Amino acid sequence: MMISKRLQATLVVIVCSFITFSASIYADPFEDRQKMRAFYQHLFPQLPLADYAAGVYAIDPDAKESWLAIEEFPPYELALEEGEVLFKQPFANGSSYANCFPNQGITIAQNYPYWDKKKQQIVTLASALNDCRLDNQLTPLAYGKGEISYLLAYMAYTSRGQKINTRIPKDSQAALAAYQQGKAYFYQRRGQLNFSCAICHLDNAGKFIRSEILSPALGHTTHWPAYRLNTGEMSTLHKRFMVCNTLIRAKVDPAQSTALRQLEYYLSFMDYGLPLNGPSTRK
């Protein structure tokens, strides 16, 4: 009898600890943001918040110097010009991209991704572009590189300097759940190398991984699309996520899949208030 009572007590303790544990997983998103920023503030005390938009160049003065030199006459200019032409070209039915977006598609990139209550999913700028094409009976563009990256470059360019404005609607549990899943994806170890996003970009941010310095996760969503110097092409944020998953030898979620949209949503929420500086050049 004594033993069973003791067992009961232990069980109660275990159940209680589970409750507190799950409560800590589902922390308030604002608290998450505060904690992440405090973490980086501690790691790089000299760095003002807005500088995180420069990514790894914010913490690597040598690379920053050459990056600034490249940005004076940036290689993405050709893509930018092409994007403007594509964006302004009317569709066969007379409509155009501008008609699908608020404010004719100008200075709006900072409002993406957002939670769409009607569709009950996260809408990213790239997915909104393809939705626009579908609405106008056009074939969707391939995500990752090519035409969509030129369009994104133009749209980001018109929004330069705007503050990232990702919010989680207060009245939507589904939006909060999507955020939480994005956060879980960020911290989840995966792949043969058993890495999570956080291991490199949070725990080891600023340290070397072979010859490269790991960038802080704060600011990861501000500068897309980017001209990658390693491929010589414009590349999108989701393409970068996919490359990361390949590098850690994990299952690669396709661009604009639910998982990657949730990750983008989480990271953008962390970046709230940072200046948008896409398109950009990255190694």
Place this chain on the structure above:
Amino acid sequence: MSTIKIRSKRLADYTLVRTLIAHPMETGKRKDDDTGELIPAHFIQTVSFKHNDQLMSQCQMGPGIAKNPFFSYHIKSAQAGDIIRISWQDNLGYSDTAEHIIR
């Protein structure tokens, strides 16, 4: 839309002229991912740089140069209002010229 972009900056002891040319620069050795066939060579052979109609430099180029090549020139004697003219010709007979006025 010109394939050549030119920008200049007057510095203390020289003028920096930078140019970006949009060109595929195909070597002729690359294969098409879908069909497996060779992509025909298409690369710039000469780039000439004129300062006020005087030929200052002429580059002889081969397929070893990167796609969308970038060049920068330092000129010592440039004044405001000088005209820079850059042109290229490629192996398929295409060419382009662009003008730029130094400010």
